[in-house]
Protein backbone atom coordinates (compact mmCIF):
# COMPACT_ATOMS: atom_id res chain seq x y z
CA UNK A 481 0.00 0.00 0.00
CA UNK A 482 2.80 2.28 0.88
CA UNK A 483 4.55 1.41 -2.34
CA UNK A 484 1.33 2.13 -4.24
CA UNK A 485 1.04 5.46 -2.56
CA UNK A 486 4.59 6.25 -3.42
CA UNK A 487 3.98 5.27 -7.03
CA UNK A 488 0.99 7.60 -7.18
CA UNK A 489 3.02 10.34 -5.67
CA UNK A 490 5.74 9.88 -8.22
CA UNK A 491 3.19 9.90 -11.06
CA UNK A 492 1.56 12.95 -9.63
CA UNK A 493 4.84 14.65 -9.20
CA UNK A 494 5.43 14.34 -12.90
CA UNK A 495 1.83 15.51 -13.63
CA UNK A 496 2.36 18.42 -11.40
CA UNK A 497 4.92 19.75 -13.72
CA UNK A 498 2.62 19.34 -16.71
CA UNK A 499 3.19 22.40 -18.78
CA UNK A 500 6.78 22.55 -17.79
CA UNK A 501 7.47 19.11 -19.22
CA UNK A 502 9.80 19.52 -22.09
CA UNK A 503 8.85 16.22 -23.71
CA UNK A 504 5.08 16.74 -23.83
CA UNK A 505 5.32 18.63 -27.04
CA UNK A 506 4.54 15.52 -29.12
CA UNK A 507 5.00 11.80 -29.16
CA UNK A 508 5.45 11.66 -32.93
CA UNK A 509 9.05 12.20 -32.42
CA UNK A 510 9.05 8.63 -31.13
CA UNK A 511 7.89 7.31 -34.53
CA UNK A 512 11.47 6.83 -35.45
CA UNK A 513 11.86 3.15 -34.62
CA UNK A 514 13.70 2.47 -31.47
CA UNK A 515 16.56 0.22 -32.20
CA UNK A 516 17.78 -2.40 -29.84
CA UNK A 517 20.44 -1.11 -27.60
CA UNK A 518 23.50 -2.58 -26.15
CA UNK A 519 25.36 -4.94 -28.41
CA UNK A 520 25.98 -3.00 -31.56
CA UNK A 521 26.49 0.66 -31.49
CA UNK A 522 23.26 2.30 -32.28
CA UNK A 523 23.44 5.13 -30.00
CA UNK A 524 21.40 8.00 -31.15
CA UNK A 525 24.11 10.04 -29.59
CA UNK A 526 24.93 11.32 -33.05
CA UNK A 527 22.38 12.12 -35.77
CA UNK A 528 23.96 10.86 -39.03
CA UNK A 529 23.55 12.94 -42.12
CA UNK A 530 21.30 11.70 -44.96
CA UNK A 531 21.32 12.35 -48.70
CA UNK A 532 22.55 15.76 -49.71
CA UNK A 533 22.70 17.08 -46.22
CA UNK A 534 26.11 17.87 -44.93
CA UNK A 535 27.36 18.52 -41.48
CA UNK A 536 29.54 21.36 -40.54
CA UNK A 537 30.76 21.82 -37.07
CA UNK A 538 32.15 25.21 -37.88
CA UNK A 539 31.99 27.34 -34.87
CA UNK A 540 34.76 29.43 -33.66
CA UNK A 541 34.59 29.36 -29.96
CA UNK A 542 36.75 31.76 -28.13
CA UNK A 543 39.33 29.73 -26.30
CA UNK A 544 38.84 29.24 -22.61
CA UNK A 545 40.43 31.75 -20.36
CA UNK A 546 43.92 30.75 -19.50
CA UNK A 547 46.90 32.37 -17.94
CA UNK A 548 47.73 33.52 -14.51
CA UNK A 549 45.39 33.23 -11.64
CA UNK A 550 44.00 35.90 -9.41
CA UNK A 551 45.03 33.66 -6.54
CA UNK A 552 48.42 32.68 -5.41
CA UNK A 553 48.98 28.97 -4.92
CA UNK A 554 48.30 27.39 -1.58
CA UNK A 555 50.19 24.42 -0.16
CA UNK A 556 48.47 21.09 -0.61
CA UNK A 557 48.24 17.73 1.11
CA UNK A 558 47.01 14.83 -1.13
CA UNK A 559 43.90 13.55 -0.76
CA UNK A 560 14.64 -13.05 -15.99
CA UNK A 561 -24.60 -64.64 -43.37
CA UNK A 562 -28.55 -68.26 -46.16
CA UNK A 563 -28.23 -71.50 -46.69
CA UNK A 564 -29.69 -72.21 -50.07
CA UNK A 565 -31.93 -75.37 -49.84
CA UNK A 566 -31.84 -77.36 -53.13
CA UNK A 567 -35.50 -78.08 -53.83
CA UNK A 568 -36.07 -81.77 -54.81
CA UNK A 569 -38.01 -82.14 -58.05
CA UNK A 570 -39.97 -85.50 -57.81
CA UNK A 571 -39.30 -87.59 -60.94
CA UNK A 572 -42.59 -89.26 -62.42
CA UNK A 573 -42.47 -93.09 -62.11
CA UNK A 574 -41.63 -94.98 -65.21
CA UNK A 575 -44.86 -97.07 -65.48
CA UNK A 576 -45.89 -100.80 -66.17
CA UNK A 577 -49.25 -101.26 -67.93
CA UNK A 578 -51.36 -102.05 -64.95
CA UNK A 579 -54.13 -100.06 -63.48
CA UNK A 580 -53.43 -98.45 -60.38
CA UNK A 581 -56.37 -100.07 -58.72
CA UNK A 582 -56.25 -103.85 -58.58
CA UNK A 583 -60.02 -104.11 -58.73
CA UNK A 584 -59.93 -102.61 -62.18
CA UNK A 585 -57.61 -105.38 -63.34
CA UNK A 586 -55.21 -105.22 -66.18
CA UNK A 587 -55.72 -102.57 -68.62
CA UNK A 588 -56.97 -103.25 -72.08
CA UNK A 589 -54.66 -102.73 -75.08
CA UNK A 590 -56.36 -99.52 -75.87
CA UNK A 591 -55.60 -98.55 -72.42
CA UNK A 592 -52.02 -99.58 -73.13
CA UNK A 593 -51.91 -97.42 -76.16
CA UNK A 594 -53.32 -94.79 -74.06
CA UNK A 595 -50.62 -95.58 -71.65
CA UNK A 596 -48.01 -95.41 -74.39
CA UNK A 597 -49.44 -92.11 -75.45
CA UNK A 598 -49.56 -91.03 -71.98
CA UNK A 599 -45.98 -92.06 -71.54
CA UNK A 600 -45.10 -90.12 -74.66
CA UNK A 601 -46.95 -87.17 -73.41
CA UNK A 602 -45.41 -87.65 -70.13
CA UNK A 603 -42.07 -87.37 -71.85
CA UNK A 604 -43.17 -84.18 -73.41
CA UNK A 605 -44.40 -83.00 -70.15
CA UNK A 606 -41.15 -84.10 -68.60
CA UNK A 607 -39.29 -82.15 -71.18
CA UNK A 608 -41.42 -79.18 -70.55
CA UNK A 609 -40.88 -79.70 -66.93
CA UNK A 610 -37.19 -80.03 -67.49
CA UNK A 611 -37.32 -76.87 -69.45
CA UNK A 612 -39.22 -75.29 -66.70
CA UNK A 613 -36.78 -76.49 -64.13
CA UNK A 614 -34.19 -73.88 -64.63
CA UNK A 615 -36.93 -71.32 -64.58
CA UNK A 616 -38.23 -72.69 -61.37
CA UNK A 617 -34.75 -72.83 -60.01
CA UNK A 618 -34.12 -69.39 -61.06
CA UNK A 619 -37.39 -68.28 -59.62
CA UNK A 620 -36.66 -70.15 -56.51
CA UNK A 621 -33.27 -68.64 -56.20
CA UNK A 622 -34.60 -65.23 -56.88
CA UNK A 623 -37.24 -65.92 -54.27
CA UNK A 624 -34.41 -66.76 -52.04
CA UNK A 625 -32.84 -63.52 -52.89
CA UNK A 626 -36.02 -61.71 -52.22
CA UNK A 627 -36.37 -63.60 -49.01
CA UNK A 628 -32.85 -62.77 -48.08
CA UNK A 629 -33.37 -59.25 -49.03
CA UNK A 630 -36.52 -59.03 -46.97
CA UNK A 631 -34.71 -60.74 -44.16
CA UNK A 632 -31.91 -58.31 -44.25
CA UNK A 633 -34.39 -55.50 -44.56
CA UNK A 634 -36.11 -56.57 -41.44
CA UNK A 635 -32.78 -56.99 -39.74
CA UNK A 636 -31.81 -53.55 -40.64
CA UNK A 637 -35.24 -52.33 -39.62
CA UNK A 638 -34.76 -53.96 -36.23
CA UNK A 639 -31.35 -52.45 -36.05
CA UNK A 640 -32.76 -49.09 -36.90
CA UNK A 641 -35.45 -49.47 -34.32
CA UNK A 642 -32.81 -50.40 -31.83
CA UNK A 643 -30.68 -47.41 -32.75
CA UNK A 644 -33.75 -45.23 -32.67
CA UNK A 645 -34.67 -46.35 -29.20
CA UNK A 646 -31.07 -45.89 -28.22
CA UNK A 647 -31.13 -42.42 -29.63
CA UNK A 648 -34.28 -41.50 -27.87
CA UNK A 649 -32.78 -42.77 -24.69
CA UNK A 650 -29.70 -40.64 -25.27
CA UNK A 651 -31.87 -37.74 -26.26
CA UNK A 652 -33.75 -38.21 -23.09
CA UNK A 653 -30.53 -38.15 -21.17
CA UNK A 654 -29.36 -35.06 -22.94
CA UNK A 655 -32.60 -33.36 -22.32
CA UNK A 656 -32.28 -34.21 -18.69
CA UNK A 657 -28.78 -32.86 -18.56
CA UNK A 658 -29.73 -29.72 -20.39
CA UNK A 659 -32.53 -29.21 -17.96
CA UNK A 660 -30.20 -29.72 -15.05
CA UNK A 661 -27.73 -27.29 -16.44
CA UNK A 662 -30.36 -24.80 -17.23
CA UNK A 663 -31.51 -25.03 -13.66
CA UNK A 664 -27.97 -24.58 -12.44
CA UNK A 665 -27.30 -21.62 -14.66
CA UNK A 666 -30.57 -20.05 -13.71
CA UNK A 667 -29.72 -20.47 -10.10
CA UNK A 668 -26.27 -19.06 -10.66
CA UNK A 669 -27.60 -16.11 -12.51
CA UNK A 670 -30.34 -15.54 -9.98
CA UNK A 671 -28.34 -15.94 -6.83
CA UNK A 672 -24.60 -16.28 -7.18
CA UNK A 673 -24.09 -13.55 -9.74
CA UNK A 674 -25.81 -10.91 -7.78
CA UNK A 675 -23.84 -11.81 -4.69
CA UNK A 676 -20.56 -11.73 -6.62
CA UNK A 677 -21.61 -8.48 -8.11
CA UNK A 678 -22.22 -7.14 -4.67
CA UNK A 679 -18.76 -8.25 -3.61
CA UNK A 680 -17.19 -6.64 -6.66
CA UNK A 681 -19.20 -3.55 -6.11
CA UNK A 682 -17.81 -3.42 -2.61
CA UNK A 683 -14.28 -3.82 -3.87
CA UNK A 684 -14.89 -1.10 -6.39
CA UNK A 685 -16.21 1.21 -3.74
CA UNK A 686 -13.15 0.60 -1.62
CA UNK A 687 -10.89 1.30 -4.54
CA UNK A 688 -12.80 4.49 -5.22
CA UNK A 689 -12.30 5.56 -1.67
CA UNK A 690 -8.60 4.83 -1.86
CA UNK A 691 -8.33 6.78 -5.07
CA UNK A 692 -10.07 9.71 -3.44
CA UNK A 693 -7.66 9.58 -0.53
CA UNK A 694 -4.73 9.41 -2.89
CA UNK A 695 -6.05 12.31 -4.85
CA UNK A 696 -6.31 14.32 -1.69
CA UNK A 697 -2.80 13.37 -0.70
CA UNK A 698 -1.57 14.27 -4.14
CA UNK A 699 -3.36 17.60 -4.01
CA UNK A 700 -1.84 18.46 -0.68
CA UNK A 701 1.58 17.45 -1.98
CA UNK A 702 1.05 19.65 -5.00
CA UNK A 703 0.17 22.53 -2.76
CA UNK A 704 3.24 21.99 -0.70
CA UNK A 705 5.39 21.73 -3.78
CA UNK A 706 4.21 25.09 -5.09
CA UNK A 707 6.73 26.84 -2.95
CA UNK A 708 10.34 26.18 -3.60
CA UNK A 709 12.17 24.04 -1.13
CA UNK A 710 13.53 26.07 1.70
CA UNK A 711 16.68 25.04 3.35
CA UNK A 712 16.48 25.39 7.05
CA UNK A 713 19.94 24.55 8.13
CA UNK A 714 22.07 27.42 9.38
CA UNK A 715 24.23 29.42 7.07
CA UNK A 716 27.85 29.38 7.96
CA UNK A 717 29.43 32.51 9.25
CA UNK A 718 32.18 32.45 6.69
CA UNK A 719 31.33 33.73 3.24
CA UNK A 720 33.29 35.10 0.33
CA UNK A 721 33.48 35.75 -3.39
CA UNK A 722 33.63 32.06 -4.22
CA UNK A 723 34.50 28.73 -2.63
CA UNK A 724 38.24 29.20 -3.02
CA UNK A 725 37.95 32.50 -1.28
CA UNK A 726 35.91 30.89 1.51
CA UNK A 727 38.53 28.20 1.88
CA UNK A 728 41.20 30.80 2.33
CA UNK A 729 39.06 32.52 4.89
CA UNK A 730 38.90 29.37 6.96
CA UNK A 731 35.73 27.72 5.59
CA UNK A 732 37.21 24.22 5.46
CA UNK A 733 34.00 22.15 5.83
CA UNK A 734 32.26 20.99 2.65
CA UNK A 735 28.79 22.46 2.96
CA UNK A 736 26.48 25.14 1.66
CA UNK A 737 27.86 28.66 1.78
CA UNK A 738 26.75 32.04 0.59
CA UNK A 739 28.98 33.59 -2.01
CA UNK A 740 28.96 36.94 -3.75
CA UNK A 741 31.44 37.01 -6.65
CA UNK A 742 31.13 40.76 -7.01
CA UNK A 743 29.29 43.64 -5.50
CA UNK A 744 27.05 44.19 -8.62
CA UNK A 745 25.12 40.92 -8.20
CA UNK A 746 23.24 39.58 -5.18
CA UNK A 747 24.77 36.87 -3.04
CA UNK A 748 23.56 33.31 -3.53
CA UNK A 749 23.89 29.87 -2.04
CA UNK A 750 26.23 27.27 -3.42
CA UNK A 751 27.69 24.03 -2.15
CA UNK A 752 31.44 24.25 -1.68
CA UNK A 753 33.50 21.09 -1.80
CA UNK A 754 36.41 21.97 0.43
CA UNK A 755 37.81 18.44 0.70
CA UNK A 756 38.29 16.96 -2.82
CA UNK A 757 41.79 17.72 -4.10
CA UNK A 758 42.29 20.42 -1.52
CA UNK A 759 38.87 21.99 -1.92
CA UNK A 760 37.91 25.41 -3.19
CA UNK A 761 35.33 23.84 -5.54
CA UNK A 762 31.94 25.40 -6.25
CA UNK A 763 29.46 22.66 -7.18
CA UNK A 764 27.64 23.85 -10.33
CA UNK A 765 25.82 20.63 -11.21
CA UNK A 766 24.91 17.63 -9.09
CA UNK A 767 22.91 14.46 -9.76
CA UNK A 768 22.70 11.66 -7.22
CA UNK A 769 19.15 10.28 -6.83
CA UNK A 770 16.92 11.60 -9.63
CA UNK A 771 14.93 13.76 -7.23
CA UNK A 772 15.07 16.82 -9.40
CA UNK A 773 13.75 17.04 -12.97
CA UNK A 774 16.41 18.33 -15.35
CA UNK A 775 14.14 18.56 -18.41
CA UNK A 776 13.71 22.31 -17.94
CA UNK A 777 13.35 25.50 -19.93
CA UNK A 778 15.97 28.05 -20.87
CA UNK A 779 14.97 30.47 -18.15
CA UNK A 780 15.26 27.83 -15.48
CA UNK A 781 18.67 26.79 -16.68
CA UNK A 782 19.68 30.42 -16.69
CA UNK A 783 18.57 31.09 -13.12
CA UNK A 784 19.38 27.68 -11.72
CA UNK A 785 17.08 25.14 -10.06
CA UNK A 786 17.09 22.27 -7.58
CA UNK A 787 18.20 21.98 -4.00
CA UNK A 788 21.55 23.30 -2.97
CA UNK A 789 21.98 21.29 0.20
CA UNK A 790 20.35 19.47 3.12
CA UNK A 791 21.12 18.90 6.67
CA UNK A 792 21.11 15.20 7.55
CA UNK A 793 22.33 14.94 11.12
CA UNK A 794 25.09 17.32 11.63
CA UNK A 795 22.94 20.43 11.99
CA UNK A 796 24.43 22.14 8.98
CA UNK A 797 23.97 21.87 5.20
CA UNK A 798 26.65 19.27 4.65
CA UNK A 799 24.75 17.11 2.09
CA UNK A 800 24.51 18.52 -1.43
CA UNK A 801 21.16 18.14 -3.25
CA UNK A 802 20.50 17.79 -6.96
CA UNK A 803 20.79 21.14 -8.65
CA UNK A 804 22.01 23.30 -11.52
CA UNK A 805 23.63 26.46 -10.26
CA UNK A 806 22.41 28.54 -13.17
CA UNK A 807 24.05 29.50 -16.43
CA UNK A 808 24.40 33.15 -15.51
CA UNK A 809 26.24 32.32 -12.33
CA UNK A 810 28.38 29.62 -13.92
CA UNK A 811 29.31 31.99 -16.72
CA UNK A 812 30.10 34.75 -14.29
CA UNK A 813 32.30 32.58 -12.11
CA UNK A 814 34.27 31.14 -15.02
CA UNK A 815 34.88 34.54 -16.57
CA UNK A 816 36.47 35.96 -13.49
CA UNK A 817 39.71 34.25 -14.44
CA UNK A 818 41.18 30.90 -15.48
CA UNK A 819 38.88 28.25 -14.14
CA UNK A 820 39.16 24.47 -13.97
CA UNK A 821 36.30 21.98 -13.91
CA UNK A 822 36.15 18.58 -12.28
CA UNK A 823 33.44 16.16 -13.46
CA UNK A 824 33.12 13.23 -11.10
CA UNK A 825 30.85 10.27 -11.79
CA UNK A 826 29.82 6.99 -10.27
CA UNK A 827 28.17 3.85 -11.79
CA UNK A 828 25.64 1.57 -10.05
CA UNK A 829 28.33 -0.72 -8.67
CA UNK A 830 29.95 2.19 -6.93
CA UNK A 831 32.89 2.52 -9.33
CA UNK A 832 34.06 6.09 -9.76
CA UNK A 833 35.92 7.95 -12.48
CA UNK A 834 36.50 11.59 -13.26
CA UNK A 835 37.31 13.98 -16.06
CA UNK A 836 39.06 17.25 -15.41
CA UNK A 837 39.69 20.25 -17.66
CA UNK A 838 42.30 22.77 -16.67
CA UNK A 839 40.47 25.46 -18.52
CA UNK A 840 36.73 25.91 -18.55
CA UNK A 841 34.90 29.05 -19.64
CA UNK A 842 31.21 29.64 -20.26
CA UNK A 843 30.33 32.73 -22.30
CA UNK A 844 27.47 34.94 -21.32
CA UNK A 845 23.81 34.57 -22.40
CA UNK A 846 24.37 36.80 -25.46
CA UNK A 847 26.66 34.02 -26.74
CA UNK A 848 24.20 31.40 -25.56
CA UNK A 849 26.57 30.32 -22.87
CA UNK A 850 29.07 28.87 -25.33
CA UNK A 851 31.37 26.27 -23.82
CA UNK A 852 35.15 26.31 -24.11
CA UNK A 853 37.37 23.75 -22.41
CA UNK A 854 40.95 22.60 -22.66
CA UNK A 855 43.57 20.63 -20.79
CA UNK A 856 41.90 17.29 -20.20
CA UNK A 857 43.09 14.84 -17.61
CA UNK A 858 41.33 11.98 -15.87
CA UNK A 859 40.07 8.38 -16.46
CA UNK A 860 36.46 8.95 -17.62
CA UNK A 861 37.31 9.83 -21.22
CA UNK A 862 37.60 13.15 -22.95
CA UNK A 863 34.02 13.59 -24.17
CA UNK A 864 34.11 17.39 -24.34
CA UNK A 865 37.04 17.63 -26.73
CA UNK A 866 37.19 14.26 -28.54
CA UNK A 867 33.55 13.19 -28.68
CA UNK A 868 32.41 9.55 -28.47
CA UNK A 869 35.35 7.29 -29.24
CA UNK A 870 33.01 4.48 -30.38
CA UNK A 871 31.97 6.68 -33.30
CA UNK A 872 34.10 7.57 -36.31
CA UNK A 873 34.68 10.43 -38.65
CA UNK A 874 32.05 13.06 -38.79
CA UNK A 875 29.81 10.95 -36.55
CA UNK A 876 32.30 11.46 -33.77
CA UNK A 877 32.79 15.10 -34.55
CA UNK A 878 29.05 15.49 -34.03
CA UNK A 879 29.41 14.51 -30.42
CA UNK A 880 32.11 16.97 -29.38
CA UNK A 881 30.84 19.50 -26.89
CA UNK A 882 33.58 22.05 -26.89
CA UNK A 883 32.51 25.23 -28.69
CA UNK A 884 28.81 24.40 -28.47
CA UNK A 885 26.14 26.77 -27.30
CA UNK A 886 23.70 25.80 -24.62
CA UNK A 887 20.33 24.35 -25.76
CA UNK A 888 17.12 23.62 -23.91
CA UNK A 889 13.87 22.16 -25.28
CA UNK A 890 12.56 25.68 -25.74
CA UNK A 891 15.78 27.23 -27.09
CA UNK A 892 17.53 25.33 -29.86
CA UNK A 893 21.15 26.29 -30.36
CA UNK A 894 22.50 22.86 -31.30
CA UNK A 895 24.22 21.80 -34.51
CA UNK A 896 21.45 19.46 -35.70
CA UNK A 897 19.63 21.16 -38.56
CA UNK A 898 19.29 24.51 -36.86
CA UNK A 899 15.83 25.97 -37.34
CA UNK A 900 14.10 22.58 -37.77
CA UNK A 901 11.91 22.15 -34.68
CA UNK A 902 11.67 18.39 -35.25
CA UNK A 903 15.41 18.11 -34.94
CA UNK A 904 16.35 19.37 -31.53
CA UNK A 905 18.76 17.48 -29.37
CA UNK A 906 17.50 18.82 -26.10
CA UNK A 907 13.94 17.67 -26.83
CA UNK A 908 15.13 14.14 -27.47
CA UNK A 909 17.99 13.78 -25.06
CA UNK A 910 16.46 14.84 -21.79
CA UNK A 911 17.96 18.09 -20.49
CA UNK A 912 19.65 21.41 -21.13
CA UNK A 913 23.23 21.02 -22.35
CA UNK A 914 25.92 22.10 -24.79
CA UNK A 915 24.47 19.79 -27.45
CA UNK A 916 26.21 19.42 -30.77
CA UNK A 917 24.48 16.76 -32.93
CA UNK A 918 24.04 15.61 -30.30
CA UNK A 919 26.20 14.37 -27.44
CA UNK A 920 28.84 12.09 -26.06
CA UNK A 921 28.21 13.31 -22.53
CA UNK A 922 24.75 14.03 -21.18
CA UNK A 923 25.01 14.75 -17.47
CA UNK A 924 21.69 16.61 -17.41
CA UNK A 925 19.87 13.69 -19.06
CA UNK A 926 17.10 11.62 -17.57
CA UNK A 927 17.79 9.71 -14.38
CA UNK A 928 17.39 5.91 -14.81
CA UNK A 929 17.47 3.64 -11.77
CA UNK A 930 19.91 0.78 -12.07
CA UNK A 931 22.12 1.93 -14.89
CA UNK A 932 21.33 -0.01 -18.09
CA UNK A 933 18.33 1.23 -20.01
CA UNK A 934 16.99 0.66 -23.53
CA UNK A 935 15.74 2.74 -26.39
CA UNK A 936 12.25 1.30 -25.61
CA UNK A 937 12.47 2.75 -22.15
CA UNK A 938 13.51 6.15 -23.31
CA UNK A 939 10.96 8.73 -24.35
CA UNK A 940 12.10 9.26 -27.88
CA UNK A 941 14.15 6.14 -28.56
CA UNK A 942 17.31 8.12 -27.98
CA UNK A 943 20.04 7.70 -25.40
CA UNK A 944 18.64 10.31 -23.08
CA UNK A 945 20.12 8.96 -19.85
CA UNK A 946 22.82 10.48 -17.66
CA UNK A 947 25.47 9.33 -20.05
CA UNK A 948 29.25 9.61 -20.31
CA UNK A 949 29.83 7.56 -23.47
CA UNK A 950 33.57 7.19 -23.20
CA UNK A 951 33.18 5.42 -19.90
CA UNK A 952 29.90 3.42 -20.04
CA UNK A 953 28.49 3.91 -23.54
CA UNK A 954 25.13 5.31 -24.60
CA UNK A 955 22.86 2.87 -22.85
CA UNK A 956 24.09 3.15 -19.33
CA UNK A 957 22.83 5.92 -17.15
CA UNK A 958 25.10 6.80 -14.28
CA UNK A 959 24.13 6.70 -10.65
CA UNK A 960 25.71 10.02 -9.85
CA UNK A 961 27.57 12.79 -11.58
CA UNK A 962 28.66 16.26 -10.53
CA UNK A 963 30.53 19.22 -12.00
CA UNK A 964 32.54 21.55 -9.81
CA UNK A 965 34.69 24.52 -10.71
CA UNK A 966 37.40 26.53 -9.02
CA UNK A 967 39.98 29.10 -10.01
CA UNK A 968 42.84 27.44 -11.83
CA UNK A 969 46.12 27.81 -10.08
CA UNK A 970 49.09 26.43 -11.99
CA UNK A 971 51.07 25.59 -8.94
CA UNK A 972 48.30 23.59 -7.36
Ligand SMILES: *[C@@H]1O[C@H](CO)[C@@H](O)[C@H](O)[C@H]1NC(C)=O
Nearest residue numbers: 508510511512513514515516
Ligand atom coordinates in the same frame (compact mmCIF):
# COMPACT_ATOMS: atom_id res chain seq x y z
C1 LIG B 1 9.25 -0.61 -36.02
O1 LIG B 1 9.71 -1.92 -36.01
C2 LIG B 1 8.69 -2.90 -36.13
C3 LIG B 1 9.34 -4.28 -36.04
O2 LIG B 1 10.67 -4.19 -35.70
C4 LIG B 1 7.93 -2.70 -37.44
O3 LIG B 1 6.87 -3.67 -37.54
C5 LIG B 1 7.37 -1.32 -37.50
O4 LIG B 1 6.77 -1.10 -38.75
C6 LIG B 1 8.48 -0.30 -37.29
N1 LIG B 1 7.94 1.04 -37.20
C7 LIG B 1 8.51 2.07 -37.82
C8 LIG B 1 7.85 3.38 -37.63
O5 LIG B 1 9.52 1.97 -38.48
Ligand SMILES: *[C@@H]1O[C@H](CO)[C@@H](O)[C@H](O)[C@H]1NC(C)=O
Nearest residue numbers: 526528529871872873874875
Ligand atom coordinates in the same frame (compact mmCIF):
# COMPACT_ATOMS: atom_id res chain seq x y z
C1 LIG C 1 27.95 7.41 -39.29
O1 LIG C 1 26.79 6.80 -38.75
C2 LIG C 1 25.93 6.21 -39.74
C3 LIG C 1 24.72 5.61 -39.01
O2 LIG C 1 24.83 5.69 -37.67
C4 LIG C 1 26.66 5.13 -40.51
O3 LIG C 1 25.81 4.61 -41.53
C5 LIG C 1 27.90 5.74 -41.13
O4 LIG C 1 28.63 4.72 -41.80
C6 LIG C 1 28.76 6.40 -40.06
N1 LIG C 1 29.91 7.03 -40.65
C7 LIG C 1 31.15 6.76 -40.23
C8 LIG C 1 32.23 7.50 -40.89
O5 LIG C 1 31.38 5.94 -39.36
